[in-house]
Amino acid sequence: MELTLTPLEFARRARRLHPQREAVVDRDLRLTYEQFFDRCDRWSSVLRSMGVAHGDRVAYIAPNTHAQLASFYAVPQLGAVLVPINFRLTADDFVYIVNHSGAKVLCVHADQLDAVDTVRDRMPDVERFVALEGAREGWEDYEALVAEASPDFDRPEIAETDLLTINYTSGTTARPKGVMITHRNAYMNSVGTLLHLRIELGQKYLWTLPMFHANGWTYTWTVTAAGGTHVCLPAMDPARAFELIRTEEVSWLCAAPTVLIMLANTPEDVRGTVPPGVHVVTAGASPAAQTIERLEEDFGWTVTHAYGLTETSPFITVCEKRPEHRGLSVRERGTLKARQGVELITSGELRVIDDKGDEVPWDGATVGQITVRGNVVMKGYYNDPEATERAMGDGWFHTGDAAVTHPDGFVEIQDRIKDVIISGGENISSVEVEGVLLRHPAVLEAAIVGVPHERWGETPLAFVVAHEGTSPTEAEIIAFAREHLAHFKAPTQVEFVDRLPKTATGKIQKFVLRGGASAVSRQ
Structure with missing residues (x-):
């Protein structure tokens, strides 16, 4: 008999082989795998008693806590569909996502109870409102329900093509879309991750990445598949993160480039002693080579760059180590590690194609769009057949990312297709220019957008966040760029800002930047 490819299989195995191994650390709470999955079963039993059945949606608005982690097991083992919502969104966003997904039960952390209370009457399909922490009048108490419940419930048959989660995109310029991830999608991504980024039995993983973000x-x-320990970090506080890395002897963490920058630039008196040997996986946007160099050279950490999208479960490439990389200098390795890399063994087929649909040559220069098909590509957008057809109607998921393929097969993103700057007929990669500016010692963050120009059509405009205590000038930044880039690629204007506008998952909102510094300051 064939077994269904589902991440629930990882839970069964961990429970059988590692019942007394530590599974979860969440503030003062420590749970073995036996204790954690007993709680998951009890919550499944409660949800069943609430009428949650196969295919029903259960939504969560919560940071990285043990209760949020349990949702990734307790909901799908009922055959139900988990909807993890970005807790940094607005109350109106909560209404849209809860209603669009048709969630039957809504589970909310204490920090978001006030926001949800203001819009509860606009969520007519929600039958039960549960407070994961801080229960009060009008809310059911998660901990009390778990404590009183039986761990026994009827386990339904689950197909690997069944929906596991609906994950909503960040929706920077339009309404967010619900990405349908199946049990098979998630299983294959996890297996591929373990093959390329091997967590060892008993190692500890720090939750610096939000669990809601593409299922963490x-x-x-x-x-869990590795028999490791989940160390929860509800809010990204660098001092607390470094403390947990030391005291819990953390070996792994994931971080978007914005968090990498935060960690790399945490003052020594705040971060304290930095233990070496931590493995960092970064994705979500192209990290600056300089940031990678800092973490590897100064901290003694190992940084691996992966690439993907919510629609691809998420990983489709990884910047894998190769023997020929060993002799490279720190700077050369940093530049290489900033590339997106090659297909994971399990992800499927990736091609960079031109406008005619033909694969571009592997010359590191010809730009095309990344497309992918295979095991990790979503089932489609929930209740949105038109968007699904646009994105993957020809059998390939079209990412919208412009990239080149190097002779060694490594893919390197140049830009979002919509963000490529065309100046005097020449294409300029904002990612390339940003990478150069980030090497300037006074630049903490940088973003490049194209703005209209009478002669050239478009010209690069740089937005720069300077390191505290520095005062770089526009002329200095432009001269630095011209020293390291072809002159037509260098920004012709520089705007200094206190911060860059970002989505709730840390992606820079370039559509806001195109409105100029005044638009940025209003964010």
């Missing part, structure tokens, strides 16, 4: 890049299941 499937580390919600991958860590």
